[in-house]
Amino acid sequence: MTVIACDFGGTRIKVGLVRSGYVLRQLAIDARSSRPLVERLAEVAAAVQQLCESAAIRPRDCNGVGISFPSIIDPDGRVLGEFGKYGPVAAEDFTRWTESSWSLPAVIENDARLALIGEKVAGAATGHDNAVMITLGTGIGTAALVQGELLVGIHGQAAILGGHQTVVVGGRQCVCGNRGCAETEASSSALPRILAAMGRSDLSTLAPQYEDVFKAAASGDECAAAVVARSLAVWGTVAVNLVHAYDPSIVVLGGGVMRSRDIILPAIAEYVTKHAHTPWGNVTVVASQLGDAAALVGAEWLVDQRLSLKA
Amino acid sequence: MTVIACDFGGTRIKVGLVRSGYVLRQLAIDARSSRPLVERLAEVAAAVQQLCESAAIRPRDCNGVGISFPSIIDPDGRVLGEFGKYGPVAAEDFTRWTESSWSLPAVIENDARLALIGEKVAGAATGHDNAVMITLGTGIGTAALVQGELLVGIHGQAAILGGHQTVVVGGRQCVCGNRGCAETEASSSALPRILAAMGRSDLSTLAPQYEDVFKAAASGDECAAAVVARSLAVWGTVAVNLVHAYDPSIVVLGGGVMRSRDIILPAIAEYVTKHAHTPWGNVTVVASQLGDAAALVGAEWLVDQRLSLKA
Numbered sequence: 001m002t003v004i005a006c007d008f009g010g011t012r013i014k015v016g017l018v019r020s021g022y023v024l025r026q027l028a029i030d031a032r033s034s035r036p037l038v039e040r041l042a043e044v045a046a047a048v049q050q051l052c053e054s055a056a057i058r059p060r061d062c063n064g065v066g067i068s069f070p071s072i073i074d075p076d077g078r079v080l081g082e083f084g085k086y087g088p089v090a091a092e093d094f095t096r097w098t099e100s101s102w103s104l105p106a107v108i109e110n111d112a113r114l115a116l117i118g119e120k121v122a123g124a125a126t127g128h129d130n131a132v133m134i135t136l137g138t139g140i141g142t143a144a145l146v147q148g149e150l151l152v153g154i155h156g157q158a159a160i161l162g163g164h165q166t167v168v169v170g171g172r173q174c175v176c177g178n179r180g181c182a183e184t185e186a187s188s189s190a191l192p193r194i195l196a197a198m199g200r201s202d203l204s205t206l207a208p209q210y211e212d213v214f215k216a217a218a219s220g221d222e223c224a225a226a227v228v229a230r231s232l233a234v235w236g237t238v239a240v241n242l243v244h245a246y247d248p249s250i251v252v253l254g255g256g257v258m259r260s261r262d263i264i265l266p267a268i269a270e271y272v273t274k275h276a277h278t279p280w281g282n283v284t285v286v287a288s289q290l291g292d293a294a295a296l297v298g299a300e301w302l303v304d305q306r307l308s309l310k311a
Numbered sequence: 312m313t314v315i316a317c318d319f320g321g322t323r324i325k326v327g328l329v330r331s332g333y334v335l336r337q338l339a340i341d342a343r344s345s346r347p348l349v350e351r352l353a354e355v356a357a358a359v360q361q362l363c364e365s366a367a368i369r370p371r372d373c374n375g376v377g378i379s380f381p382s383i384i385d386p387d388g389r390v391l392g393e394f395g396k397y398g399p400v401a402a403e404d405f406t407r408w409t410e411s412s413w414s415l416p417a418v419i420e421n422d423a424r425l426a427l428i429g430e431k432v433a434g435a436a437t438g439h440d441n442a443v444m445i446t447l448g449t450g451i452g453t454a455a456l457v458q459g460e461l462l463v464g465i466h467g468q469a470a471i472l473g474g475h476q477t478v479v480v481g482g483r484q485c486v487c488g489n490r491g492c493a494e495t496e497a498s499s500s501a502l503p504r505i506l507a508a509m510g511r512s513d514l515s516t517l518a519p520q521y522e523d524v525f526k527a528a529a530s531g532d533e534c535a536a537a538v539v540a541r542s543l544a545v546w547g548t549v550a551v552n553l554v555h556a557y558d559p560s561i562v563v564l565g566g567g568v569m570r571s572r573d574i575i576l577p578a579i580a581e582y583v584t585k586h587a588h589t590p591w592g593n594v595t596v597v598a599s600q601l602g603d604a605a606a607l608v609g610a611e612w613l614v615d616q617r618l619s620l621k622a
Contacts, residue, residue, distance in 0.1 A: 072590065080590035130465040147465060153558025154441040154458060155591040161555035164588055166548045169478050169496070169541075178551060178586040185480070230480075237477045240489060244472035245556045247464025275489040277475055279383065279391035280466040 002057060004048055004104070005299035007068040007111060007292075008033070010085060010138030010189070011256070013040065015047045016296035017055055017062075021122035023293045025055050036087035041097050048101075059102035064307045066299025067094050067108040068115075070141065074156040077108065107306045110160045112141030113150055114298030115288070119252050120145060122297050123289035128250045132159075132242040133288075136210075136235065136257035136264070139163050140183045144246040151246065159246065163187070167237045186234035188257060198223050214260045232264065236271025243276045243283050254288030261287045313368060315359055315415070316610035318379040318422060318603075319344070321396055321449030321500070322567070324351065326358045327607035328366055328373070332433035334604045336366050347398035352408050359412075370413035375618045377610025378405050378419040379426075381452065385467040388419065418617045421471045423452030424461055425609030426599070430563050431456060433608050434600035439561045443470075443553040444599075447521075447546065447568035447575070450474050451494045455557040462557065470557065474498070478548045497545035499568060509534050525571045543575065547582025554587045554594050565599030572598045 002024075007014040010033050016026035029047050032040065052059050069089070072080040077091030091108050098106040116133035119125040125133075129148040135141040142162025144151045151159040163183035164176045171180025172190070184190050188210060195203045195213075200223055203216060210231070216224035239251050251272065258264060269285040276283060288294055313335075318325040321344050327337035340358050343351065363370050380400070383391040388402030402419050409417040427444035430436040436444075440459040446452035453473025455462045462470040474494035475487045482491025483501070495501050499521060506514045506524075511534055514527060521542070527535035550562050562583065569575060580596040587594060599605055 074591060146462065146469060151457065154560065155558050155589070157555070157589070157591070158457060158558035159556065161588060164555055165476075165552045166586075167477055167480050169544050169548050176588045178588060180548075233480050237480050237491075241476045241552075244468070244475055245470065247466050247469035249465065275477075277472060277487045277489060278466070278468070280385060280468070 001063040001300070001304060002061070003300040003303045004052075004059060004062050004065045004102075005068070005296035006044060006048070006065065007114075007295040007299070008037075008070065008086065009111070010070060013044055013047075014292055014296060015044060015051055016293065017051055017057060018066075018296050018300040021297055021300065023296050024057075025051050026293060026296060027051055028292070033085045037089045037093060040086070041093075045097070045101050059104065062102075062104060064303040065094070065098040065102075065104050065106040066114070066302040067106055068111040068295035068299055069108055070111045070139070072155075072157045072160065073108050073110055075152075075154070079108070080156075105307050107302050109298075109302050110141075110143065111135070111295050112143040112160055114302060115141070115254055115294040116143040116145060116252065116298070117150065117301045118290050118294035118297035119254070119288055121301055123294060124252045124286045125250055128248070130246070130248045131250045131252060132246050132248045133252045133254060134162065134235070134238055134242065135255035136187065136253065137255035138187070138189050140187050140238065141255070142238070142242060144242065144248065146246055162238055162242055165238065165241055167234055167241070182234055182238045186231035194227060198227070200224075210257045211260055214263055228263070232267040233271070235264065236268050236275065239268050239272050239285065240276045243272060243278065248283065250284045250286065252286055252288055254291065254294060258287055312374040312611070312615060313372070314611040314614045315370060315373050315376045315413075316379070316607040317355060317359070317376065318425075318606040318610070319348075319381065319397065320422070321381060324355055324358075325603055325607060326355060326362055327604065328362055328368060329377075329607050329611040332608055332611065334607050336362050337604060337607060338362055339603070344396045348400045348404060351397070352404075356408070356412050370415065373413075373415060375614040376405070376409040376413075376415050376417040377425070377613040378417055379422040379606035379610055380419055381422045381450070383466075383468045383471065384419050384421055386463075386465070390419070391467075416618050418613050420609075420613050421452075421454070421467075422446070422606050423454040423471055425613060426452070426565055426605040427454040427456060427563065427609070428461065428612045429601050429605035429608035430565070430599055432612055434605060435563045435597045436561055439559070441557070441559045442561045442563060443557055443559045444563045444565060445473065445546070445549055445553065446566035447498065447564065448566035449499050451498050451549065452566070453549070453553060455553065455559065457557055473549055473553055476549065476552055478545055478552070493545055493549045497542035505538060509538070511535075521568045522571055525574055539574070543578040544582070546575065547579050547586065550579050550583050550596065551587045554583060554589065559594065561595045561597065563597055563599055565602065565605060569598055
């Protein structure tokens with residue numbers, strides 16, 4: 001089967017053609033996720049069209065469109081809790097779009113869940129039936145596979161709110177209504193506020209990147225080093241709490257912030273070894289192998305699992 | 312069926328005779344859980360004997376012994392991570408004991424899981440297939456039921472380590488090796504250290520109770536009031552994090568500390584309403600209905616599920 005995969009991130013929208021766990025081709029466009037979704041779909045359709053032409057594949061010969069979205073998708077396909085990204089969205093917005101564009105059905109799932117499935121199918125979690133994923137991107141996404149099954153929950157929100165687990169009782173106010181969430185204590189979206197609070201307007205540009213903070217820390221900037229130490233402790237804590245919550249044998253770290261994996265991966269692995277309570281043995285902590293492509297590969301699985309096959 | 316249920320708590324060992332979700336009779340003896348388990352079993356057997364005689368039921372006519380234990384029980388029946396309670400224990404210690412005492416098989420499971428099952432079978436969680444339990448006892452126990460199934464995990468430790476979720480990054484050192492665990496930030500076992508750190512040797516007796524702290528707070532003691540406010544925020548955080556982790560429709564609060572339920576229940580319910588991200592609606596927060604008997608009722612379910620029936 002061949003699947004059109006669309007991954008709506010906070011910063012970029014990635015589209016791909018996926019077959020048998022392999023991304024044939026992919027390209028990305030700016031997300032502009034503060035704009036309503038419906039205004040973005042024409043451009044995404046053009047990207048899909050371009051992709052298909054370059055691969056000499058007709059969209060209508062594909063089996064469906066798998067959509068990865070940074071929200072809670074409830075069992076009835078409603079999209080909940082988008083925290084402002086892409087404005088209010090419904091699963092029907094996607095099905096109408098794919099039906100009218102290419103007469104193809106669409107199926108939608110949370111982005112971190114699909115990234116985990118991608119890593120399980122063809123990446124870092126191959127062979128693991130008990131795995132958790134942490135995506136350090138604009139925000140923090142999480143997902144869990146327990147005894148071979150994706151943990152979804154009755155309202156669709158099990159395991160994906162790990163970025164909104166409280167890691168500091170009474171900590172910073174988060175957009176979700178909670179305080180001290182991991183995502184508001186240490187993520188790209190929280191970085192401007194964290195740096196501004198330290199009086200670092202030089203590092204606090206409109207869109208500061210963790211890469212820059214890691215660089216500044218490496219150059220001896222004590223303030224940047226403090227942000228790095230704190231962020232690594234928060235991410236390590238998220239990993240430990242997910243290990244305690246879901247009992248995995250492997251933790252996969254993905255997302256754009258993992259461009260600095262040389263620093264992040266050993267730090268989190270050490271934190272988990274030191275702090276997680278796993279009397280059965282040691283949890284493996286690894287970096288995503290598929291990177292950006294993980295959720296695209298997961299989208300093929302989604303179409304396979306949830307839609308009857310056309311071919 | 313009739314089951315002998317034994318619940319090994321940190322403070323007391325409860326034994327009961329359970330039939331069809333109903334505890335026919337129960338009694339409790341001191342746990343003395345700092346002593347090795349094997350030294351306690353003769354006294355527990357005597358209590359069971361006394362219970363059976365008073366109910367005119369012969370132990371050997373029962374279907375089995377269901378054991379509730381405050382540890383991780385792995386899928387092979389190994390007892391892991393006891394944090395010093397009852398010393399090193401193996402499931403065989405129980406099976407040898409019940410076989411030699413009454414020719415009965417024994418089956419063992421984590422105490423918070425059995426309390427949740429008890430509440431599901433005959434208590435506060437009746438009718439709920441998606442539920443979490445928090446037991447505020449000597450420590451903090453947790454368990455989760457997801458879409459009708461008890462979440463156990465591949466190494467047996469899924470969902471039961473909620474007392475060892477980090478709620479304060481870099482917080483107090485916990486016995487488990489982690490820092491800032493909920494259990495070390497606010498539980499009966501942490502209370503002596505919390506009070507001593509505040510210089511309150513008057514409240515910090517050998518075994519201070521939350522009830523006393525709640526009373527002192529109500530009498531205008533500002534230090535006690537601070538401990539109460541902090542503890543309620545920690546427990547509220549545990550509830551929010553479990554809601555985010557497992558997507559339940561109900562949170563059940565149990566354990567000895569819930570003797571002060573008039574204060575705790577409304578505070579945690581309000582905290583969850585205010586801080587949990589549940590766009591689908593509101594989570595119900597309730598007190599245990601079965602109290603001490605919850606894990607005993609759960610022990611009958613355990614024998615029913617995991618042992619073939621004798622009668």
